[in-house]
Amino acid sequence: MRTPNMSERWAGMASAVASFMFLWAMGKQFIPIDMQGEVTSLANKVISFIDPYDHITIPQSDGDSMEYYMLYIYAEAYLGYCCSNQAHNLKLVEFGEDTNRFSVTVDTNEDVMDEYLGIKIWWVPLEQSQLVGLLRGEVRRKYLRVSFHKMHRQIVVESYFRHVLEEGRTIRAKNRKQMLFTNEPSSSSSSKRVTWKHMAFQHPSTFDTLAMDYDKKNEIINDLVAFREGTDYYSRIGKVWKRGYLLYGPPGTGKSSLIAAIANFLKYDVYDLELTAVKSNVELRNLFIQTTGKSIIVIEDIDCSLEFTRKRKFNKAAKSKTDVEAKIESLLEEEEASKVTLSGILNVIDGLWSSCSGEKIIIFTTNHMEKLDAALIRKGRMDKFIEMSYCGFDAFKVLAKNYLDITDHHLFGEIHELLQETRITTADMAENLMVKSVEVDVEACLRKLIKTLNAIKTGNEADNWVRLV
Secondary structure (H helix, E strand, O other): OOOOOOHHHHHHHHHHHHHHHHHHHHHHHOOOOHHHHHHHHHHHHHHHOOOOOEEEEEEEOOOOOOOHHHHHHHHHHHHHHOHHHOOOOEEEEEEEOOOOOOEEEEEOOEEEEEOOOOOOOOEEEEEEEEEOOOOOEEEEEEEEEEEEEEHHHHHHHHHHHHHHHHHHHHHHHHHHHOOOEEOOOOOOOOOOOOOEEEEEEEOOOOOOOOOOHHHHHHHHHHHHHHHHOEEEEHHHHHHEEEEEEEEEEEOOOOOHHHHHHHHHOOEEEEEOHHHHHHOOOHHHHHHHHHHOEEEEEEEEEEHHHOOOOOOOOOOOOOOOHHHHHHHHEEEEEEEEHHHOOHHHHHHHHOOOOHHHOOOOOEEEEEEHHHHHHOOOOOOOOOOEEEEEEOOHHHHHHHHHHHHHHOOOOOOHHHHHHHHOOOOHHHHHHHHHHHOOOOOOOOHHHHHHHHHHHHHHHHHOOOHHOOOOO
16 A cells, blocks of 8 residues: 655645634634633644644755755755655756766655655655845745654654765765855845855866976875874864965966865865955855865965055044044945955964864965965964975976876986076976977977076076066
């Protein structure tokens, strides 16, 4: 005999509940005021007896926290894997890293049943309209409704949901793609919340193709492995599971490529934070709250992204002000209060708000480390300082393999000697090795590089910078 779904169960109970509510509304006016509280309590017990099921909703987002969003995503992944065989209506939710594989889950308003420890639990994805402001109008909010017999509430809340999250997280990890997030500029309208927008992260850089000194590369890899496996260590020492990297050096030395290689090595998402698009410390905090674990938060060129000290443009010592002067002062104070401050940065990377989720790497990049405030880069905030220097022979060999597909050549010795006497960035080195035609002329590319290095050595290139035409 087929087990009725929740829709059919509700159809049978709806008539009884509606009849009772009608009678209660009619009879309530004849009940003395001092007795209405007790009678109302009794009425609720009657309704509870008629409807013995509890209902829990899982919203796609609570408007601020990324954790609610991930809770919804994990539950949706669980439904797609464990319960979709019961559903007639399905929907695609994402592609895995293998683009020939599709992920599906239960479609909206499709009722499915799950069973856990002999307990029957019903799920249904739903949507509802919500007014979010006169200018933006209505938006559709998604949520999952879970229904079960109230006698099983403790098992469902304390055990079943934990089971759903663990399974959903595992399923999600198998199918997920790395994502690249960036923050949208905030609006002056109070109804618009600052958010992240995202796309698939498809940067090809890896440690195999990264032009860097061999020993330094291995040191970074070992540090990343220790961090990734450090959940017990960080818990034992009582620190937030995060790590800070500062990448510093001249432009064109591969800072962005290293970030991409780190992300691909760890399979972490990347949050590229544009500080100039953040209006206030509050917005900055909200953006950090929305980030998830297993992620890298990047602030590139932090010495150019933010002015940590601002000067007042009016005379505070004035004893009396006209209305116009007072208005100007008020506007200036409001403008100053709307800027991200050094204190705001420190609070989100190393204060209480840094603990909103673990397993994060925070990376700052700069071309001028001497310009940074000492409080921003002290030990404990930035755990590892990585100098991205000019191209050495190890980096050259990686680039030669990448661009020319060679591991040795009779001109390598001369190039080795020149690199010890000159400075050239990896970007300029790559430009010299890049093949400009279909036919690869290895000899010509290497001799072009030697000519460039000799020009730097003899001082024909101002400030040892390569100018390529």
